[in-house]
Amino acid sequence: MTYHFGRGRSRWLPYLLLLPGVIAYFVIALGPSMATTVYSFTDATGLPGAPVNWVGLDNYDEFLFLGQAARDNLNAVGRTLVFCFFVTTIQFTLGLLVAIILNQKLRGRNFFRTLYFMPVILGAVIQGLIWSLFLYPLGGPLAKFLAVFGARSEFLGAQPTEAFAWVIVVQIWANMGTTMIIFLAGLQTISKEYYEAASSDGANRWQVFANVTWPLLTPSVNTNLLLNVIGSLQAWQLFLVLLGYRNGTQVLGYLIYATGFGQTSGSVTSSFRQGYAAAASIIMFILVLVIGMSVQYVLRRREARILE
């Protein structure tokens, strides 16, 4: 495009002013991101001045195949997938349902919208602490509620599976608002005429949803599904705040952090093995890529079918 602001030397001004932002991006984000691959083939530690040696595929070999630790790692990968599956399906469905309800003309809908969206801004630490209190086992609200049915629970201190399930609940509580908002924005782009036509044809609620809302909502469906899948594969902040690094609850993101920066729990001890953690990062990256691409592929085919 024609540049109007002078010639000769002053033509370089846009480049000069662009540089700080681009350099920062390359040095702080893009470069390190690429370098993760390189580090995954080394025995780098987090200690200053320690030598870094090339170890080839040793880190990957150890992560995937070496004894009990490898079994723990693969369990963490499996757990990450389970976490992703439950968070995505529940958050997606709930977000869609709430958005459709709140897209009606209802009294107080702004209040509900704001309320459901609010946790998004609080951040993992406050979200986690609020729920730790709510799940307080010695007579907290949920313990009281369960006691009515004669059930008892230790919540976060209990069996790993139960604690894990609660992190899923809190994760959805914290992020459902985002899904809802994106669906609401999508719903508002659907012209009212479609609904009027459908209702004059005598369509019932389900038919209206299946034939009007769902196909026309495709862009938001795609965005939400991808955001939820990728987001939940990478999320582990709430595990940090709610549970700490505990056996039987680790997900891949937490594992990377713990191996790279040192964390001890029970039989699992780890210390600043950053080359190893880089290899784990690459495994997570491949996981996100493969699942993200498959979701993308399915969505594209679905879109093509709808457009036919």
Place this chain on the structure above:
Amino acid sequence: MNTTSSEALRLRNGIDWGRIGSYAFLVLLAIVYLGPLLMLVNTSLKTTPSFMRDATGLAVEPNFENFAEAWEKANFPQYLFNSVLYTVSATLIYVLTAVFVAFPIARGYVKYSGALLLLFVIALFLPPALIPQFQLILRLGLYNNPIGYILLFIVNPIGIVILVNYIKSVPKELDEAAALDGCGYFRFVWSIVLPLIRPAVATVVVMHAIGIWNEIILPTIYLTNKDYYPITRGLIVFQGVYGSDWPVLAAAVLMLTLPMVILFLFLQRYIVSGLTAGSVKG
């Protein structure tokens, strides 16, 4: 779904079950969202012995001492100062550099602007930068250093993409007219473009600032000196010490939650537009 179809349903059944069902669902969900918050408020107003006796019982005689105690013991002023310092300075540096990256890319005033934009878009799909980033900061001697910590937050590729998209809606004739009037490049971006793209800048600023404010992983990794902790890390430390004294801890959490909630009510529309930017078109 919409009013017309629900009206049709009402005529058929006499009672609008759809509407009643909707409200029932919304209220039930509201309890799940409000419950934990109300528990927090109630606990913060109780004395420790009364919490131990009956955790969920209403705080009949509100006790505000927890707040004073939490404020005194938690070192909040220092942590809050750090959080404000990190958030404000990193956001400021980021947004100033971002505008000068986004504008020439949106206008095609620099060579390869399409490829450059792509480099910012693919950031979302790249491997985590955590480990090499740490090695970089360590080797620069900026580990456990506020400047090193701030550096981590002066980048945000999504913000660039949002700005580029918005700048494209500013008419190009404006550039020509301003140049004819003798306005220079810097002055044009600074005093004409910047005010025009204020909504997008506000969105990016709000999203970026919230991200820094709530960050917990990076301070855990990069800052070991307590004097440098932001409020999130400070809260975790406080939980470590007072974890069993829930009334005081709840008061501390509440003191940090309330300002966020109030701020949220004012900034909501910027957050919403940030989240939905580009997602509707797909």
